[in-house]
Amino acid sequence: MRSFSFAIRDTVRLIRRSPGISGLTFLTVLVVFFFVGCSFLLALNTRHVISVVEGELVVQAYLQPKADLEGLAKKVEKMPHVRGVRPISPEQALELLKARLGNQSAAVTLLGENPLPASLEVRVDKASSVSGIARELVSMPEVEDVVYAGKVAEKLARLSRFAEIFSLFLLVFAGLAGALVLYNTIRVAIYSRKQEIEVMLLVGAMPGFVALPFVLLGLFWGLTGTLAASAVLGFLYKSFVNSVQNTLPFIQLVDSPQLYLKLALILIGGGVSLSWLCSWIAVERHISEAMKPS
Amino acid sequence: MEIRMSGVTKTFGEDITALEDVFLSVPKGDFVYLVGPTGSGKTTLLRILNRELLPSRGQVLVGEYNLRKLRRTKVCQYRRAIGMVFQDYRLLEDRTALENVAFVLEAVGAPRKEALDRAGEVLDCVGMWRRRFLYPRELSGGEQQRVSIARAIANDPLLLLCDEPTGNLDPQTAGEIMQVLLSINASGTTLIMATHNRYLVDAYRQRVVELKMGRIVRDQERGRYDFDEEL
Numbered sequence: 043m044r045s046f047s048f049a050i051r052d053t054v055r056l057i058r059r060s061p062g063i064s065g066l067t068f069l070t071v072l073v074v075f076f077f078v079g080c081s082f083l084l085a086l087n088t089r090h091v092i093s094v095v096e097g098e099l100v101v102q103a104y105l106q107p108k109a110d111l112e113g114l115a116k117k118v119e120k121m122p123h124v125r126g127v128r129p130i131s132p133e134q135a136l137e138l139l140k141a142r143l144g145n146q147s148a149a150v151t152l153l154g155e156n157p158l159p160a161s162l163e164v165r166v167d168k169a170s171s172v173s174g175i176a177r178e179l180v181s182m183p184e185v186e187d188v189v190y191a192g193k194v195a196e197k198l199a200r201l202s203r204f205a206e207i208f209s210l211f212l213l214v215f216a217g218l219a220g221a222l223v224l225y226n227t228i229r230v231a232i233y234s235r236k237q238e239i240e241v242m243l244l245v246g247a248m249p250g251f252v253a254l255p256f257v258l259l260g261l262f263w264g265l266t267g268t269l270a271a272s273a274v275l276g277f278l279y280k281s282f283v284n285s286v287q288n289t290l291p292f293i294q295l296v297d298s299p300q301l302y303l304k305l306a307l308i309l310i311g312g313g314v315s316l317s318w319l320c321s322w323i324a325v326e327r328h329i330s331e332a333m334k335p336s
Numbered sequence: 337m338e339i340r341m342s343g344v345t346k347t348f349g350e351d352i353t354a355l356e357d358v359f360l361s362v363p364k365g366d367f368v369y370l371v372g373p374t375g376s377g378k379t380t381l382l383r384i385l386n387r388e389l390l391p392s393r394g395q396v397l398v399g400e401y402n403l404r405k406l407r408r409t410k411v412c413q414y415r416r417a418i419g420m421v422f423q424d425y426r427l428l429e430d431r432t433a434l435e436n437v438a439f440v441l442e443a444v445g446a447p448r449k450e451a452l453d454r455a456g457e458v459l460d461c462v463g464m465w466r467r468r469f470l471y472p473r474e475l476s477g478g479e480q481q482r483v484s485i486a487r488a489i490a491n492d493p494l495l496l497l498c499d500e501p502t503g504n505l506d507p508q509t510a511g512e513i514m515q516v517l518l519s520i521n522a523s524g525t526t527l528i529m530a531t532h533n534r535y536l537v538d539a540y541r542q543r544v545v546e547l548k549m550g551r552i553v554r555d556q557e558r559g560r561y562d563f564d565e566e567l
């Protein structure tokens with residue numbers, strides 16, 4: 043513990059000695075982890091949207107103009123994997139549309155004669171049955187077309203795979219950049235204290251004791267940088283979510299207190315581990331070099 | 337601590353032989369002057385004992401430590417047990433005399449307050465108490481030298497290696513430092529002192545080991561600086 047307070051005094055000394063490098067390191071860690079956080083949020087949101095869409099166990103079957111709505115509903119209800127069928131007449135469809143449009147519902151009257159087809163809303167027991175049911179429905183002569191979420195989900199999944207590869211790439215790149223900067227910051231700090239380290243080792247200070255201030259220095263930058271990154275990202279994301287909710291209310295973004303906590307934990311955890319690793323490697327390499335007798 | 341060097345040779349590169357086939361045995365509590373002309377290998381020998389250098393050939397045993405095969409933690413342990421006064425002082429420029437001494441005590445685990453107290457004490461021993469808040473650049477060569485001596489003796493080493501500890505001191509101060517070293521030796525610390533100070537060696541007669549071109553050419557109990565037939 044007492045060596046800890048000695049190390050902390052030393053760390054403060056190191057930070058104050060080179061304010062330029064300190065600022066640069068802080069900024070780099072902030073920016074790097076800001077991007078890491080962005081890619082995390084991106085991946086999280088695409089996944090969220092996909093799971094919402096995939097979870098919709100409803101197939102919408104639009105019927106030919108002269109089809110027998112009730113009769114077909116009874117027939118479909120008896121099919122395996124079908125949980126329930128709700129027939130929707132063109133009139134009902136129009137009402138639903140009006141309800142969805144809310145205060146703009148007056149526009150509907152511009153359509154003149156109701157152009158909407160009758161449809162069946164078929165609820166299916168589980169996600170894996172959706173496409174089978176859809177295929178069966180579309181093969182019926184009375185059915186004009188089917189629409190189901192799976193189609194959309196497939197497209198989204200392709201998009202999300204792309205997004206995930208992209209964020210992984212970003213993650214690796216950002217990680218490397220952050221590691222490089224942290225490693226070099228520690229190297230510079232070590233270099234500025236070369237003589238001191240040498241003397242400490244010559245009088246028998248333990249390597250861990252000699253290394254501690256430098257590791258703490260790295261951890262300090264890892265921690266402050268990622269704290270700032272979490273705060274900035276959290277704030278920006280919250281404002282983004284708010285503005286999306288106001289303008290595009292049908293887009294559901296992930297937004298919960300747990301999300302912000304998770305985001306902060308991931309960034310800080312990542313930053314601390316990365317900085318610990320980098321500073322430890324840098325200082326360890328220097329110490330083994332310095333202790334090697336010639 | 338007891339020292340046994342057998343067949344120690346140290347070469348640098350292809351053609352510099354700093355030490356050649358050195359056999360030296362120093363019992364616990366001994367006081368040894370290491371003399372010899374410039375470049376004869378005195379510093380090299382001390383640096384081998386400090387484990388800054390590894391011998392190219394030969395064995396070095398100090399106490400229970402075999403300096404050829406020491407693991408890293410053992411090296412630290414060993415260096416805590418010994419003290420070294422460097423020929424070039426090796427003080428830290430950005431710390432005061434007091435902090436220079438205290439920091440090695442802290443580096444080996446002493447609490448700050450204790451380290452500062454002890455540092456003040458040893459600085460007093462070498463006559464540097466009144467200059468304890470000055471930085472190395474504000475001290476004369478001899479004063480820096482005394483700080484480096486204080487640092488070496490601060491944690492009561494079992495073996496004290498001194499490389500020209502009086503090189504920059506006037507005879508009066510050198511005599512005072514010598515008294516300090518002798519009293520440390522009297523308390524049981526084995527002491528090896530490389531020196532060119534003819535006056536001290538002749539005034540405080542101890543065992544003298546003379547090196548010439550890396551070889552031991554004389555090893556005499558209660559010797560003089562120059563070879564002395566009468567003994």
Ligand SMILES: Nc1ncnc2c1ncn2[C@@H]1O[C@H](COP(=O)(O)OP(=O)(O)OP(=O)(O)O)[C@@H](O)[C@H]1O
Nearest residue numbers: 348352353354372373374375376377378379380381
């Ligand atoms: N690191 C090194 N690389 C190459 N040669 C070295 C090295 N260290 C010492 N030497 C050589 O080894 C020889 C012995 O040097 P050493 O420093 O041991 O002499 P010394 O007896 O301490 O001399 P002085 O009385 O001047 O301090 C010298 O010729 C020196 O040039």
Ligand SMILES: [Mg+2]
Nearest residue numbers: 378379423499
């Ligand atoms: Mg020398």
